[in-house]
Amino acid sequence: MKKCINCGAKTSGNFCSNCGMEVPDFYEKANRAGAGKKSSRVIIAIVSVIVVMAIATGIAVCLTAYKQMIENQYADNLDSFMVEVTSGAVEAETQGNLVAAVWYDAIWGNTSEEDTYKYVAGAADFDEALENLYLDEDFQAKSATLNDKRNAAYELMLELQEPPDKYKACYDLALELYSQYSMLIDLVTYPTGSYNSYSEKFEELDTQVAELCGKLNTMIPVVY
Secondary structure: OOEOOOOOOOOOOOOOOOOOOOOOOOOHHHHHHHHHHHHHHHHHHHHHHHHHHHHHHHHHHHHHHHHHHHHHHHHHHHHHHHHHHHHHHHHHHHHHHHHHHHHHHHHHHHOOOOOHHHOOOOOOOHHHHHHHHHOOHHHHHHHHHHHHHHHHHHHHHHHHHOOOOHHHHHHHHHHHHHHHHHHHHHHHHHHOOHHHHHHHHHHHHHHHHHHHHHHHHHOOOOOO
């Protein structure tokens, strides 16, 4: 039995038999309300899952983009290192060949070569001819340029110290290249030993640097 909220009479129907007032079914309404609340909780749960998934996806995308940015920057530094070392190696080779030529021509008293004449002509021996070369302003300027290029390559090596996984092999090779390159510059700017030992060491370092440059150049990925 239901009780009319208007007159207080009891009735089993939906309308009061005494005053005709509608008598609502509170249990039915309560059930409908409960079902509504349950649906709302389901919707909230679904929305929450979607939001969490969106955030997770966004974080993953950001991390991937950041990783790619780091790798691209590393590749750029490798390219800059290669440019610095390659140009320096070419200049070192030219200077090393000049040292060898002056040394050789001075030993044999050859004054017919245009590029060595001013150092060899009038020199008492090869030591004096080499001293003439070392004191030459153009030679000193080129030696200074080579050392500047080596310093620039060294600064780039510092930037390459913590390579991403995909560039670790490149870093190891760059480290080896820099070591050989540095020794080559030392040799052609401050020659030591005999003519034969100098020539052999120069040929060895020049070849190693050229081979390492070529190998590293093929290992660096192209960044678009």
